[in-house]
Amino acid sequence: MAVLTLLMCLQFSLFMTVKAVNAGCHCVVYDSTFGKDYGVFTSPNWPIPYEDNINCVLYTFQAEEGEIVEVTFDEFDVQKSSLECHLGDYVRLFLHLEEAAVDHKTRENSILCGKIADIDQTHYSSGQALILEFHTDWRQENNTGFRGTYRFLNKSMFLTDGDPLHGTSCDYQFFRGNNSRSKGYFFSPLYPSTYPRNVMCAYHFMGKYNERVTVNFEKVRLQREDLSCLGSADKISVHDGKDARSPVIGELCNHHDYVEIVSTGPDLYVEFKSQAQFSGQGFKAVFQFYEENFNLELNIPSTEPQNNGLTLPISRESRVHCDMWMTSSLEKNGTFTSPNYPEPYPADVHCVYHFAGRGRERVQVIFTDFDLLQPLHNNVNRDCEGTDVIEIFIKINGKKEKIRKFCGKSLPPQLMSNGPTMTIEFHANKTFPIAKGFQAFYKFVNDFGISVGTQDQQLVCGFLFNSQEQTNGTFYSPNHPGLYPRNTECHYFFIGSKSEKVQVTFTDFDVEGVTPCTADTASDYLEFSNQPSEVTKLPRHCGLKKPKTIESERDFFRVTFKSNSRFDGTGFEAFYQFVNKTDPSSTKRIRDSASNTFSYQSSFLLMTVIFLQVINIKRQFVS
Numbered sequence: 001m002a003v004l005t006l007l008m009c010l011q012f013s014l015f016m017t018v019k020a021v022n023a024g025c026h027c028v029v030y031d032s033t034f035g036k037d038y039g040v041f042t043s044p045n046w047p048i049p050y051e052d053n054i055n056c057v058l059y060t061f062q063a064e065e066g067e068i069v070e071v072t073f074d075e076f077d078v079q080k081s082s083l084e085c086h087l088g089d090y091v092r093l094f095l096h097l098e099e100a101a102v103d104h105k106t107r108e109n110s111i112l113c114g115k116i117a118d119i120d121q122t123h124y125s126s127g128q129a130l131i132l133e134f135h136t137d138w139r140q141e142n143n144t145g146f147r148g149t150y151r152f153l154n155k156s157m158f159l160t161d162g163d164p165l166h167g168t169s170c171d172y173q174f175f176r177g178n179n180s181r182s183k184g185y186f187f188s189p190l191y192p193s194t195y196p197r198n199v200m201c202a203y204h205f206m207g208k209y210n211e212r213v214t215v216n217f218e219k220v221r222l223q224r225e226d227l228s229c230l231g232s233a234d235k236i237s238v239h240d241g242k243d244a245r246s247p248v249i250g251e252l253c254n255h256h257d258y259v260e261i262v263s264t265g266p267d268l269y270v271e272f273k274s275q276a277q278f279s280g281q282g283f284k285a286v287f288q289f290y291e292e293n294f295n296l297e298l299n300i301p302s303t304e305p306q307n308n309g310l311t312l313p314i315s316r317e318s319r320v321h322c323d324m325w326m327t328s329s330l331e332k333n334g335t336f337t338s339p340n341y342p343e344p345y346p347a348d349v350h351c352v353y354h355f356a357g358r359g360r361e362r363v364q365v366i367f368t369d370f371d372l373l374q375p376l377h378n379n380v381n382r383d384c385e386g387t388d389v390i391e392i393f394i395k396i397n398g399k400k401e402k403i404r405k406f407c408g409k410s411l412p413p414q415l416m417s418n419g420p421t422m423t424i425e426f427h428a429n430k431t432f433p434i435a436k437g438f439q440a441f442y443k444f445v446n447d448f449g450i451s452v453g454t455q456d457q458q459l460v461c462g463f464l465f466n467s468q469e470q471t472n473g474t475f476y477s478p479n480h481p482g483l484y485p486r487n488t489e490c491h492y493f494f495i496g497s498k499s500e501k502v503q504v505t506f507t508d509f510d511v512e513g514v515t516p517c518t519a520d521t522a523s524d525y526l527e528f529s530n531q532p533s534e535v536t537k538l539p540r541h542c543g544l545k546k547p548k549t550i551e552s553e554r555d556f557f558r559v560t561f562k563s564n565s566r567f568d569g570t571g572f573e574a575f576y577q578f579v580n581k582t583d584p585s586s587t588k589r590i591r592d593s594a595s596n597t598f599s600y601q602s603s604f605l606l607m608t609v610i611f612l613q614v615i616n617i618k619r620q621f622v623s
C-alpha cells in the first residue's frame with residue numbers, strides 16, 4: 001500500500017516530471033491548455049507499457065477562478081487485480097478539493113482500473129483543482145496505461161436558475177414572481193462533478209395559479225445498480241404539489257436520459273437523496289412554467305375537430321391530413337376513429353392522434369373495431385409492408401420511437417403509454433377494395449389500469465393488499481391483458497395479520513426476458529421479497545421462467561414488476577390468498593435478512609420501514 005505523506009505540488013510547467021518535496025510521489029502540473037481548446041496527458045512512457053513499482057505520480061490540473069476541470073480518458077489500460085481497484089495498479093481521482101493538494105487523509109472520489117469499457121471516461125472537479133494519482137505495484141504485466149484530454153470549463157454553465165434557500169445546503173426555490181424566469185436549468189449539488197454522499201436537496205417550483213410546470217431530466221447518472229427504484233439508495237422523487245406529502249408522480253434512479261414530467265397544478269416538488277457508498281455524477285434538468293391556455297392554443301388548431309365525429313370529404317386528388325389532440329385537461333376519455341368511420345376511409349390519408357396527459361397519467365387505448373385494407377395476396381403480413389397501417393409512437397430517452405405497427409383485420413391488443421404522452425399515426429394509400437377503418441376508446445388513467453388493491457400515493461405505481469380488507473383476489477401487470485407499458489416499475493405489497501402468510505399462484509405469465517432476468521440480458525422481470533426494501537435472495541422471473549405457486553415466509557410479501565425500454569408482453573395475472581400459518585416447522589426457507597414483523601397501516605409507515613431498512617443495509621456493508 002502506498003503511503004502518501006503531505007505533498008506540495010509546486011507550479012512546474014507542462015510535462016515536467018519532478019520529484020516531490022517530501023514523498024515518493026512525482027508531480028505533473030497542468031494549468032493551461034496553451035491556447036488550445038484542450039490539453040493532453042498520458043501515463044509515463046505511453047504507449048509503451050508502464051513500469052512496475054511506480055509508487056505514485058500525481059497529475060494536478062489547476063483551473064482559473066470561476067472555472068472547473070474536465071478530464072476524459074481516451075485510452076485506458078491499467079492492470080486490474082481487485083474488484084474495487086484498491087489493490088494492484090490503479091488511478092485514484094480527487095475531484096472535491098479545496099486547494100490543489102492531497103495528503104494521506106484525503107478521500108478519493110473514485111478509483112479506476114481495467115480497460116476503457118470498465119471506467120467512466122469523463123470526470124469533473126467541483127472546484128478549481130483536480131488531482132489524479134497513478135500507482136503501480138510490483139507485477140510487470142505489459143499494460144499501456146492511459147492517455148487523456150483535459151479542459152477548463154466556465155462554472156457558470158452549471159448554475160441553478162433558482163433562489164438558494166437560506167439555512168439549507170442545497171435547497172432551491174423557483175418562484176414565479178413578475179420578473180422571474182419561466183425557463184431554466186437546475187442541477188444536483190456540485191454537478192457536473194459527483195454529488196456528495198448523504199445529501200438531501202429539495203427543489204420547490206411555484207407557478208402562478210394558471211400555470212403548470214414541466215421538468216425534463218436531460219441527464220440522470222445516479223449510482224448504477226440493477227435494482228428497482230424502491231431499494232436504491234440514491235434517487236430523485238417528483239411530487240405533484242407543494243411538498244413531500246404530495247403524490248409521487250416520478251421516481252428516478254440509476255441512469256436515464258430526457259425524462260419529462262408534467263405537474264397537474266401550479267406547484268411541483270423535486271427531492272434528491274443520496275445515501276449510496278459511491279456517488280454518481282448526478283442530474284441536469286430543465287424546468288419550464290407555462291400557462292395552460294396558451295399551451296393548448298399553441299398545440300391544438302382550433303379549426304380542427306378535437307375529438308371523434310371527424311368527417312372528411314372523400315377525395316382522390318390530394319392527400320388528407322388530420323391532426324387530433326386528446327389532452328387530459330379537456331377530456332379524460334373518449335373515442336377516436338379513422339376519417340368517415342363507419343364509412344370507408346378515403347384514399348391517401350395521413351392522420352396523427354396525439355395524446356397528452358400529465359402527472360402520473362398514462363394513456364390507455366382499446367381498439368373496438370379494426371378493418372384496414374390488406375393486399376389479397378398477403379394475408380399474414382407481420383411487418384405491415386405496403387399496406388395501410390397504424391403505427392404507435394412513444395418517447396424513449398427523449399426520442400420519438402415507433403414501437404408497434406398494426407394492419408389487416410385483427411384487433412390490436414390494448415395499449416398503454418410509458419409516460420404522459422403517446423402518438424398514433426394512421427397511413428392509408430388506396431381504397432380499393434374499400435375498408436371501414438378503425439374505432440378506438442382512449443382513457444387517461446392514474447392507476448396504470450390496475451383496479452385492484454389500494455393505490456399508494458407515495459409511489460408512482462404501488463398497490464397495497466391488506467388481508468383485513470380482502471383475504472383473496474387477483475392482481476396483474478399494468479394494462480393487463482394488454483401490453484405492459486415500457487420503462488415501468490410497479491410494486492404490489494401484501495400485508496397480512498401476524499399469523500398469516502400469502503400464497504400467489506400465476507395464471508398468466510408473459511414477461512419479456514431471459515434468465516437470470518438482469519440488466520445484462522436486457523430483461524423485464526418479476527421479483528419477490530419478504531422485505532419491503534430491495535435486498536432479496538429470491539431469483540427473478542422472466543421469459544420461460546414462469547413462477548409456480550409462491551408462498552411468503554411471513555405476514556409481509558412484495559411482488560415487483562419492472563419493464564425496460566425494449567420489447568413488451570402481456571405481463572402476468574395471479575391469484576393471491578392469505579392463509580394462516582398452520583405448520584410453522586415445515587417452513588424452511590432462506591431468510592432475506594431481519595425477521596421482525598411489521599404491521600402496515602398507511603403508506604407513510606411503509607415508507608418509514610423502507611427507509612430504516614436502507615439504513616440497516618448500509619450498516620451491514622460498513623461493519
Ligand SMILES: *[C@@H]1O[C@H](CO)[C@@H](O)[C@H](O)[C@H]1NC(C)=O
Binds near residue numbers: 140141142
Ligand atoms: C511483457 O513483455 C516482455 C517483452 O515483450 C516479455 O518478455 C514479458 O514476458 C511480458 N510479460 C507479460 C506478463 O506478458
Ligand SMILES: *[C@@H]1O[C@H](CO)[C@@H](O)[C@H](O)[C@H]1NC(C)=O
Binds near residue numbers: 064067154156
Ligand atoms: C464565465 O461566463 C460568465 C458569463 O458568461 C462570464 O461573465 C465570465 O467572465 C466567465 N468566466 C470565465 C472565467 O471565463
Ligand SMILES: *[C@@H]1O[C@H](CO)[C@@H](O)[C@H](O)[C@H]1NC(C)=O
Binds near residue numbers: 177178
Ligand atoms: C407583479 O406585478 C403586479 C402588477 O404589474 C403587481 O401588482 C404585483 O405586486 C407584482 N408582484 C410581485 C411579486 O412583484
Ligand SMILES: *[C@@H]1O[C@H](CO)[C@@H](O)[C@H](O)[C@H]1NC(C)=O
Binds near residue numbers: 332333334
Ligand atoms: C369517461 O369520463 C367521464 C367523465 O369525463 C366519466 O363519467 C365516465 O365514466 C368515463 N367513462 C369511462 C368508460 O371511463
Ligand SMILES: *[C@@H]1O[C@H](CO)[C@@H](O)[C@H](O)[C@H]1NC(C)=O
Binds near residue numbers: 385386387388427429
Ligand atoms: C404509400 O405510397 C408511398 C409512396 O407512393 C409509399 O412509399 C408507401 O410505402 C405506401 N404506403 C403504403 C402503406 O402503401
Ligand SMILES: *[C@@H]1O[C@H](CO)[C@@H](O)[C@H](O)[C@H]1NC(C)=O
Binds near residue numbers: 470471472473577
Ligand atoms: C375468497 O374470498 C371470498 C370472500 O371474500 C370467499 O367467499 C371465497 O371462498 C374465497 N376463495 C377462496 C378460493 O378461498
Ligand SMILES: *[C@@H]1O[C@H](CO)[C@@H](O)[C@H](O)[C@H]1NC(C)=O
Binds near residue numbers: 471499500578579580
Ligand atoms: C387467520 O386466523 C385469524 C385468527 O383465528 C383469523 O382472524 C383470520 O381471519 C384468519 N385468516 C385467514 C386468511 O383465514
